[in-house]
Amino acid sequence: MPVPVAMPASAKTEARSNKVTRTGEMVVGIVGGIFGFLVGVFELFISGLGKVFGVAGAAGVAELSTLTFFASTVGIIAAAVVGMKPRLSGAFMILAAVLGLIGASMFYAIPAILLGVGGLLALIRKERPIETPMPPSPRASSYCMKCGKPWIYVPQYGKWYCETCKIYA
Numbered sequence: 001m002p003v004p005v006a007m008p009a010s011a012k013t014e015a016r017s018n019k020v021t022r023t024g025e026m027v028v029g030i031v032g033g034i035f036g037f038l039v040g041v042f043e044l045f046i047s048g049l050g051k052v053f054g055v056a057g058a059a060g061v062a063e064l065s066t067l068t069f070f071a072s073t074v075g076i077i078a079a080a081v082v083g084m085k086p087r088l089s090g091a092f093m094i095l096a097a098v099l100g101l102i103g104a105s106m107f108y109a110i111p112a113i114l115l116g117v118g119g120l121l122a123l124i125r126k127e128r129p130i131e132t133p134m135p136p137s138p139r140a141s142s143y144c145m146k147c148g149k150p151w152i153y154v155p156q157y158g159k160w161y162c163e164t165c166k167i168y169a
């Protein structure tokens with residue numbers, strides 16, 4: 001019988017690295033939020049110009065910019081925590097995109113696309129890819145008791161096999 005092989009120490013770290021990294025969603029969401037802030041600043045600037053020139057509705061634009069800033073803040077915070085709470089973060093990034101579009105209409109198109117893509121990826125992408133179990137590595141001492149040749153691992157049965165003797169361990 002082959003000696004049962006202990007899990008290699010590296011197995012734990014391998015499993016951790018298999019987890020989907022959320023760097024993409026985080027970067028896209030934060031960049032989208034920063035763009036959103038710029039749109040808010042632009043909105044304030046436009047409303048300021050409007051006031052100077054006495055354009056009707058300029059004050060309304062300033063009020064809407066508050067919503068734009070709020071949406072962008074929500075987007076950035078949601079993107080920042082995407083690694084911890086991907087589903088919730090994704091939902092809030094999409095909410096931020098919608099709020100931003102209400103606040104700045106089509107001026108928010110680019111931030112909304114970035115936040116929307118980040119949010120959708122956070123929602124859709126699987127938490128973990130399907131992990132293929134690694135076969136236990138054979139030990140130098142694991143030889144067939146009949147012929148002394150090393151066992152061959154058969155993944156579909158999860159057993160060790162001797163080709164010469166046609167037997168399982």
Ligand SMILES: [Zn+2]
Pocket residue numbers: 144145146147148149162163164165166
């Ligand atoms: Zn054998």
